[in-house]
Amino acid sequence: MTVARAARTGAVLLAGALLLTACGSGSSGTSAGGTGKEPITLTVDLFGSFGYKQAGLYEKYEKLNPGITIKETDTEDEADYWKALQTRLAGGGGLADVQGIEVGRISSVVQRQSDKFEDLGAFGAKKLEKDFAEGKWSAATTADGRILGLGTDVGPEALCYRSDLLEKAGLPTDRDELAEKWSTWDGYLDLGRQYKKKAPKGSRWIDSVGSLYSIMTGQEEERYYDSSGELIHTSNPAVKKAWDTAVDAAEDGLSAELDQWSPEWNQAFSSGSFATIPCPSWMLSYIKGQVGEKGAGTWDVAKLPEGAGNWGGSYLSVPKGAKHPKEAFELVKWLTAEEQQAELFTEQGLFPSNLGAIDRVRKYEDPYFSRAPIGEIFGAAAEQAPVQVLGVHDGDIHQQFTNALSEVEKKGTPSMRAWDNAVKGVDNVLG
Template identity: 70%
Template sequence: MPIARAAATTTVRRAVARLGAVALTGALLAACGGASDGASTDGAGGGVTLTVDLFGSFGYKEAGLYAEYEKLHPGVTIKQTDTEDEADYWKSLQTRLAGGAGLADVQGIEVGRIASVTQQQSDRFEDLRKYGAETLKDQFAPAKWAAATGKGGEVLGLGTDVGPEAMCYRTDLFKQAGLPTDRTQLAEKWATWDGYLALGKQYKAKAPAKSAWLDSVGSLYSIMIGQQKERYYDASGKLIWEDNPALRTAWDHSVQAAQDGLSAKLDQWSPQWNQAFAAGSFATIPCPAWMLGYIKGQAGDTGKGKWDVAALPGGAGNWGGSYLSVPKAAKHKKEAYELIKWLTAPEQQTRLFEKQGNFPSATGAIAKVAAAKDPYFSGAPIGQIFGDAAKAAPVQVLGVHDQNIAQQITNALSEVERKGTSPEKAWSNAKKGVENTIG
């Protein structure tokens, strides 16, 4: 899920294919709303109501997984709440964790926050080993499992998706600007980020009215930094972001894109950004796998066949991915574990990719989606594109404040992009922002 998903995160959070030649349907609709109040009202007759509190959109409701689970487990009702912005979600979660109340049975954790959970908050989440989670270890990619493992071996979450990266683009806008549309040819032309920006200048020269090359320089930075093993911390846990040459390269390219006028200057996850997918306000968007469902949800039926997917400039990377955890203050811990065990199983991860585009972290599911193609994205072989990216992506070093640092940097880049702030001043502002946020 995006930094969007994240920041979409995030996370990011956060954020669509049927296997083979079967048509892919399903829209990723990011649900807005406040975080869960954690109140789990059990129904009459011994039923159990499980509360699930997430950020962005994990796709479970849209893919019909909750409905299926309720059918398989009579008496279980699942109630989900969402906060669209992961930063808002995390802030609210911290308040409720500190108070030990108002927590859902299941809480989503963005990958950029998981180190905070394992290193600083392991006493506030259930060690899932007490429910037998250790038997699931071989089901997940080693790095995905290890990231949610505490210093004492505690299993503090089960992995959902990962965010292998590609580039999504509008073939109709490319044609109008006189650019090639073949995904293989484009992958060669933008094999490097310099090539990508050079092609952006060509697009700008003949671009359709009110259309930019990319959505925002923040998304460019996020995708580039996702290609690095070490970003904000090194393997020893030392903060290195200020002196990390890879980070400065991502910063410099993002600044260049802003100064060359290649960006639509849209804040990711804003209403204006959402509307821009259908309006054709940008021709390319750095695209982790979870972004496919988001594009479908925002562009709708009118976007079908206008989008395509190509390999990412500069090599493979990962942006996003999440976990499902059970707080110690949850009302129904065992039942919550059974739910997240089922949701993260290979079969369900496969279905999520088929319908929502969330690329699986379960090794058994990755092989099943290898042949996936998506008619919405002009028949792009998304199983192969994202599968190759997932295999080649570096195992990233995760730090306690990854998400906080990333947010300050993208905030500073937005100043360059939207206010014309000098790169030097913006970098200084980013440093101050990090210092104020993490001390």
């Protein structure tokens, strides 16, 4: 099966491009429409944690633009959010002024649903192209040049860990020493087996094998589609390697067997149910939100095994059903500008897709994460990771494989049977 065009997207910021300094929009007032006009409420519908409310950016924007009020709704699980968004797009009602789009869905928007979203170029977005990495920009642009979203963040990958738990198990806690010991995924699992022998009661090495699989496939240029748009999910050796590694972790009892985004998973960040977690930069914000200030200094960040990768990253789009499309664009432009993206990284850990913001945060150390040099760690990962090929059903295919891996770790389903279940699930999704 082919797709008309596989999007090569902003997973990765090209090393050369990253050396450029881009001019952001800054934090000055905009022409978004509050002053001298009827008061309006802009609705923003998101998933996960974009960090805008937590960083105080909505409040700041409202002060800069009297007469505008921002109301955010947030669905924790992206799969649930995407399903609801599809229903609203089909019906044309219930849409927010601004909708978040996860990077794994942007190809679907560009190739299948471009008529459902405003062309931001009509509001002046073409002037902003120089501010973003080429891959991030082009992924949200149609073949005929319509701009369907502006990039918020990217998801360069690392590993986050509980240094206090590792110390109790007699393992090293220094981030550089750990990065050397787990320079390969085999080394990472070996350390996990050592942890298991002396781990605090009720604690496992990793949260789930699905997260391990996700971060490994995020290291690949091609995972489910090749550059011509052909499906390769059953033949790609990189997918099979990530699958086998995740199965090994499950069979060796290294996983806490938690469903990501579940209440149990949320509680586990502070309860010590797992010692390490694959950690794209946006996970930093999530950890802070779940653990709170009491966890400051107990978490740290180290380099990922076997090179860099990307997991996640999003866009802000304006649907055709938006009540205030022009004002919505002005908000999107401001939220994705240099100053705001840099602030989101230092406050929430969301690594920028704006080139000027990337330059600003290179030397930032996070006191919450034991003063880890997260600007350096995630910046290097963003430069080195491959630009991923993402197809129309990339997110749906990925979900089928992680669902099947959950069967392995929770039900003891044999690997081959679970693999077959994943493939059948993909076939059902694709029709």
